[in-house]
Amino acid sequence: MTEPNGAAAIGVAVLGLGNVGSEVVRILREHAQELESRVGAPLVLRGIAVRSTEGDRGVPAELLTTDADSLVARDDVDIVVEVIGGIEVPRKQILSALNAGKSVVTANKALLADYTGELAEAAEKAGADLYFEAAVAGAIPVIRPLTQSLAGDRVTKVAGIVNGTTNFILSAMDETGADYADTLAEAGRLGYAEADPTADVEGFDAAAKAAILASIAFHTRVTAADVYREGISKITSADLDAAKALGCTIKLLSMCERVTNGDGEERISARVYPALVPRDHPLATVNGAFNAVVVEAENAGRLMFYGQGAGGAPTASAVMGDLVMAARNKVHGGRGPRESKYADLKIAPIGEIPTRYYVNMQVADRAGVLSAVAAEFAKHDVSISTVRQEGSGDGAGLIVVTHWASDADLSETVAALAKLEFVTAITSVLRLEGSSE
Amino acid sequence: MTEPNGAAAIGVAVLGLGNVGSEVVRILREHAQELESRVGAPLVLRGIAVRSTEGDRGVPAELLTTDADSLVARDDVDIVVEVIGGIEVPRKQILSALNAGKSVVTANKALLADYTGELAEAAEKAGADLYFEAAVAGAIPVIRPLTQSLAGDRVTKVAGIVNGTTNFILSAMDETGADYADTLAEAGRLGYAEADPTADVEGFDAAAKAAILASIAFHTRVTAADVYREGISKITSADLDAAKALGCTIKLLSMCERVTNGDGEERISARVYPALVPRDHPLATVNGAFNAVVVEAENAGRLMFYGQGAGGAPTASAVMGDLVMAARNKVHGGRGPRESKYADLKIAPIGEIPTRYYVNMQVADRAGVLSAVAAEFAKHDVSISTVRQEGSGDGAGLIVVTHWASDADLSETVAALAKLEFVTAITSVLRLEGSSE
Numbered sequence: 001m002t003e004p005n006g007a008a009a010i011g012v013a014v015l016g017l018g019n020v021g022s023e024v025v026r027i028l029r030e031h032a033q034e035l036e037s038r039v040g041a042p043l044v045l046r047g048i049a050v051r052s053t054e055g056d057r058g059v060p061a062e063l064l065t066t067d068a069d070s071l072v073a074r075d076d077v078d079i080v081v082e083v084i085g086g087i088e089v090p091r092k093q094i095l096s097a098l099n100a101g102k103s104v105v106t107a108n109k110a111l112l113a114d115y116t117g118e119l120a121e122a123a124e125k126a127g128a129d130l131y132f133e134a135a136v137a138g139a140i141p142v143i144r145p146l147t148q149s150l151a152g153d154r155v156t157k158v159a160g161i162v163n164g165t166t167n168f169i170l171s172a173m174d175e176t177g178a179d180y181a182d183t184l185a186e187a188g189r190l191g192y193a194e195a196d197p198t199a200d201v202e203g204f205d206a207a208a209k210a211a212i213l214a215s216i217a218f219h220t221r222v223t224a225a226d227v228y229r230e231g232i233s234k235i236t237s238a239d240l241d242a243a244k245a246l247g248c249t250i251k252l253l254s255m256c257e258r259v260t261n262g263d264g265e266e267r268i269s270a271r272v273y274p275a276l277v278p279r280d281h282p283l284a285t286v287n288g289a290f291n292a293v294v295v296e297a298e299n300a301g302r303l304m305f306y307g308q309g310a311g312g313a314p315t316a317s318a319v320m321g322d323l324v325m326a327a328r329n330k331v332h333g334g335r336g337p338r339e340s341k342y343a344d345l346k347i348a349p350i351g352e353i354p355t356r357y358y359v360n361m362q363v364a365d366r367a368g369v370l371s372a373v374a375a376e377f378a379k380h381d382v383s384i385s386t387v388r389q390e391g392s393g394d395g396a397g398l399i400v401v402t403h404w405a406s407d408a409d410l411s412e413t414v415a416a417l418a419k420l421e422f423v424t425a426i427t428s429v430l431r432l433e434g435s436s437e
Numbered sequence: 438m439t440e441p442n443g444a445a446a447i448g449v450a451v452l453g454l455g456n457v458g459s460e461v462v463r464i465l466r467e468h469a470q471e472l473e474s475r476v477g478a479p480l481v482l483r484g485i486a487v488r489s490t491e492g493d494r495g496v497p498a499e500l501l502t503t504d505a506d507s508l509v510a511r512d513d514v515d516i517v518v519e520v521i522g523g524i525e526v527p528r529k530q531i532l533s534a535l536n537a538g539k540s541v542v543t544a545n546k547a548l549l550a551d552y553t554g555e556l557a558e559a560a561e562k563a564g565a566d567l568y569f570e571a572a573v574a575g576a577i578p579v580i581r582p583l584t585q586s587l588a589g590d591r592v593t594k595v596a597g598i599v600n601g602t603t604n605f606i607l608s609a610m611d612e613t614g615a616d617y618a619d620t621l622a623e624a625g626r627l628g629y630a631e632a633d634p635t636a637d638v639e640g641f642d643a644a645a646k647a648a649i650l651a652s653i654a655f656h657t658r659v660t661a662a663d664v665y666r667e668g669i670s671k672i673t674s675a676d677l678d679a680a681k682a683l684g685c686t687i688k689l690l691s692m693c694e695r696v697t698n699g700d701g702e703e704r705i706s707a708r709v710y711p712a713l714v715p716r717d718h719p720l721a722t723v724n725g726a727f728n729a730v731v732v733e734a735e736n737a738g739r740l741m742f743y744g745q746g747a748g749g750a751p752t753a754s755a756v757m758g759d760l761v762m763a764a765r766n767k768v769h770g771g772r773g774p775r776e777s778k779y780a781d782l783k784i785a786p787i788g789e790i791p792t793r794y795y796v797n798m799q800v801a802d803r804a805g806v807l808s809a810v811a812a813e814f815a816k817h818d819v820s821i822s823t824v825r826q827e828g829s830g831d832g833a834g835l836i837v838v839t840h841w842a843s844d845a846d847l848s849e850t851v852a853a854l855a856k857l858e859f860v861t862a863i864t865s866v867l868r869l870e871g872s873s874e
Contacts, residue, residue: 027589027736037656037779038588133586139737141578141586148585149570149578151475151765152464152757219474282743299464299754300576300744306719307740317736320589325774328588334771337762342474 007041010327011076015049015068015093016084017057020107020134023316024081024323025059035320039327047071049084072097079326081319082106083134091115098122098130103326105319107134110199113208113224116215120339129329129336131322136209137162137291139314140307141321146216146295147337153297155217158256159433162209164289164310165200166232166252168192170240170274171287174249179237192289202231203272206254214256214270217295219343222256228271228350235274239428242360242399245388248276249284253433259348267348273431276358281434351408356385356432358401361417362424365396369422373398376420380413381405395424401432444478447764448513452486452505452530453521454494457544457571460753461518461760462496472757476764484508486521509534516763518756519543520571528552535559535567540763542756544571547636550645550661553652557776566766566773568759573646574599574728576751577744578758583653583732584774590734592654595693596870599646601726601747602637603669603689605629607677607711608724611686616674629726639668643691643709651693651707654732656780659693665708665787672711676865679797679836682825685713686721690870696785704785710868713795718871788845793822793869795838798854799861802833806859810835813857817850818842832861838869 012028014021028035028045036042048059049068057064065071072080072093080097082090082104090111094104099122106112112119112135123130133143137160146155161167165187172183184201187193199205207227214222232252243250257269277284282304286292291309296302308314329335363369370387377384383403390397402410410429418426449465451458465472465482473479485496486505494501502508509517509530517534519527519541527548531541536559543549549556549572560567570580574597583592598604602624609620621638624630636642644664651659669689680687694706714721719741723729728746733739745751766772800806807824814821820840827834839847847866855863 023736031591034591034780035589038777139734140740141582144581144586145578148762149581149755149758151761152472152759153754154468154471297576297754299460299750299757301751303577303742303744305740305742308738313736314738317590317734318586320736321586322589324588325585328774329771332772332775334766335769337765338769340475343471 007331009042009044010039010330011044011046011078012081013046013071013077014081017048017050019312020083020315020319022058023312024083024319027316027320035324038324040331043327046074046077068093077102078330079103079105079323081323082108083319087111094119095122098126098128101126101128103129105131105322105326107315107319109135109208109212113211117221124338127335129326131326131336133322134315134318136212137293138309138311139317140291140293140305140309142293142305143216150297150300153299155295155297156258157296158213158217158293160254160293161251161283161286162254162291162309163200163206163252164291165193165197168289170232170250170252173237173240177237180233180235201233203229203252206252206272210254210256210270210272213254214268217256218258218268218345219340220268220345221341222268222270226270226347230273232274239430243276246276246401248278250274251277251283259353261352266345268345269348269353271350275431275433277434283434352406354404354406356402356404356435357410358430358432359414360397360399360427362427363396363398364422364424365392372420373417376416377413380409382409382413444768446479446481447476447767448481448483448515449518450483450508450514451518454485454487456749457520457752457756459495460749461520461756464753464757472761475761477768480764483511483514505530514539515767516540516542516760518760519545520756524548531556532559535563535565538563538565540566542568542759542763544752544756546572546645546649550648554658561775566763568763568773570759571752571755573649574730575746575748576754577728577730577742577746579730579742580653587734587737590736592732592734593695594733595650595654595730597691597730598688598720598723599691599728599746600637600643600689601728602630602634605726607669607687607689610674610677614674617670617672638670640666640689640709643689647691647693647707647709650691651705654693655695655705655782656777657705657782658778659705659707663707663784667710669711676867680713683713683838685715687711688714688720696790698789704783706785706790708787712868712870714871720871789843791841791843793839793841793872794847795867795869796851797834797836797864799864800833800835801859801861802829803859809857810854813853814850817846819846819850
């Protein structure tokens with residue numbers, strides 16, 4: 001095969017030709033000259049692994065193959081781009097690429113959330129690069145700022161809106177007042193929710209991203225199983241109304257935080273849940289399918305990164321940035337940042353994490369109810385910030401917002417409240433994040 | 438000298454012990470263990486170059502030296518951190534460091550805006566790193582996202598608020614209604630403006646940063662002299678009132694843009710000026726000494742980066758990130774991104790750049806004035822979007838907002854308006870950026 005003059009070509013294999021893969025292939029083909037100037041050698045697409053080569057896929061048929069393993073193993077493939085999704089299949093393909101000294105660029109958050117350690121060790125052993133900027137927040141640079149720009153600082157907190165589907169649904173519910181089921185259906189019609197939306201609406205996707213963010217922010221291996229997780233499927237239009245009345249909106253947050261226990265031991269909290277966020281907080285204004293990540297560090301202070309967190313072209317932008325960096329390393333020598341796990345911090349159980357809470361309950365409308373409810377909070381050391389009473393009669397609503405309390409204390413309070421004879425129902429319990437108090 | 442066990446120490450020289458330098462030294466000393474874990478070898482501070490070693494500088498006296506040249510030349514110095522400021526002195530020091538194969542981390546935007554080419558060539562020749570994340574927007578990662586994360590994308594526009602002093606002044610004028618002189622004096626009292634504020638208020642600092650941003654975004658050498666520049670010293674409280682009435686605020690913007698001329702030739706525009714920005718634009722909400730940079734790229738879409746753009750600790754955070762990266766390269770081999778200037782695009786003259794304009798003039802209050810003014814705009818092909826008339830009598834004000842027009846056409850219009858007998862004064866001409874129209 002003849003190559004353009006100059007440096008030897010860098011061969012690229014792309015695994016997957018979906019939304020992201022087809023954009024990666026388009027950019028590689030449309031901007032070959034510009035990419036060559038940036039890398040210092042031509043990037044040559046050797047092949048694309050697909051499930052089926054039937055039909056017109058918009059790329060030269062000779063590039064397509066259903067035999068991903070052979071494509072990855074080709075001598076003239078130097079970098080493998082994995083945008084297939086799934087876990088076991090890409091895991092094996094990435095491992096064989098890394099073991100053969102090939103660099104890997106992947107957007108696969110579910111895989112990384114469970115297997116970053118294994119993949120990073122294979123990369124380390126072979127002296128290859130493992131890049132995954134596209135795995136969190138699409139086009140928004142987050143991985144690189146955390147691993148490189150903040151490499152000399154101490155990150156204390158990462159709070160992000162990193163799932164476009166749930167943010168689209170919550171934004172729409174906030175705007176239209178519609179209920180969850182209708183809004184989810186609408187999101188599906190508009191292409192913002194998958195046929196089976198479980199991974200998004202139950203917070204699995206956001207939890208995988210939280211695991212990745214916590215790992216790199218705190219130099220510790222964190223997997224999806226370490227992340228406390230609640231989804232948005234129980235959020236009602238009544239919750240959004242109540243949030244509004246409190247000057248808040250509701251967002252699904254991925255939170256990663258350094259926490260210190262009573263013994264002064266530093267630990268990590270990683271958690272995903274829908275939370276009330278004050279409308280004047282930067283994350284409250286992130287609407288629709290947009291993503292944003294707020295990072296707090298000891299010296300940098302608070303930083304915010306905002307942009308398109310999903311979609312073919314934005315995600316491909318992040319993949320291409322990684323691909324150019326991996327290719328430059330092949331041409332000029334050197335490697336990207338390695339896994340950093342020296343801190344090896346423990347995960348703090350959710351029960352110990354203090355936050356503020358919003359508790360919405362139905363109570364009988366009679367004298368003494370408020371005082372009995374307040375007494376129950378006090379008994380469990382949970383201090384009340386505001387109480388709002390709505391309606392009257394049997395359907396009276398009581399909305400309590402607490403000061404900071406531990407999750408365990410709050411859970412006991414709620415269990416005790418539920419047993420009170422005049423409490424008809426605990427309608428919802430949500431956390432309140434980002435308040436200045 | 439004995440070093441901790443393990444990899445050989447990386448020796449660091451810090452030039453300057455001002456706001457930023459003293460924070461860098463503090464972090465190096467307080468977090469030595471953590472930094473060693475991240476680098477893979479200890480970072481050892483060999484010395485600090487200062488103008489005078491008199492008095493207690495808060496660091497061990499034996500680290501201080503007034504002989505920067507000898508410090509830079511020491512065999513046990515591997516990386517030089519330049520946070521002195523100025524141009525000729527640090528230029529020589531950085532060049533001798535690079536020529537000796539030492540890596541350099543600098544926060545010196547004024548130097549980089551004029552000499553990045555020379556410094557990058559020295560780095561390239563010696564195989565050393567030249568990092569400068571701290572030179573633009575303090576703690577906010579901007580250089581790394583542009584040079585690495587977006588390395589596979591095509592940036593079309595960078596628009597930033599990158600000068601804290603002017604943003605503090607304009608935010609305060611917007612909030613309090615005070616005039617420019619009083620607000621500048623207040624900024625000085627609060628430490629947000631220097632004794633001689635020229636570099637900030639006349640836009641020189643923002644222009645240096647625009648040159649750096651345009652260079653890396655468009656793979657072309659751009660120097661401060663290529664940047665069109667207007668400062669904020671002529672902005673009046675009347676301008677801010679008028680902006681408010683139009684639903685806008687006023688911000689000093691650093692704009693870098695790809696523009697295409699009539700022949701389809703791609704060129705660069707780099708410019709700094711105060712502009713009206715609609716209040717619902719993300720940059721309008723960036724207040725006080727905060728910085729923000731909006732980047733638009735073909736595939737990534739619009740990204741925004743927000744945080745503290747100045748101050749000792751935030752700027753030191755960016756310096757430390759670069760220092761850890763440069764040290765990792767020393768330990769593990771490899772180099773950071775090199776200068777990329779292959780595109781070599783021409784600079785488009787300001788006259789050809791289309792924007793929208795706000796023109797505030799005093800006119801005699803008599804019949805036919807509005808039609809005569811409108812005719813003058815039409816004669817020069819400048820289409821009017823809105824006109825507002827204020828007051829009456831000799832002091833009547835006329836505020837015109839135009840549709841998109843070239844700077845040259847607008848300048849001719851304004852010159853012609855000034856000659857009209859019933860136009861008493863052209864009070865101000867400002868651009869309007871970030872409108873969706």
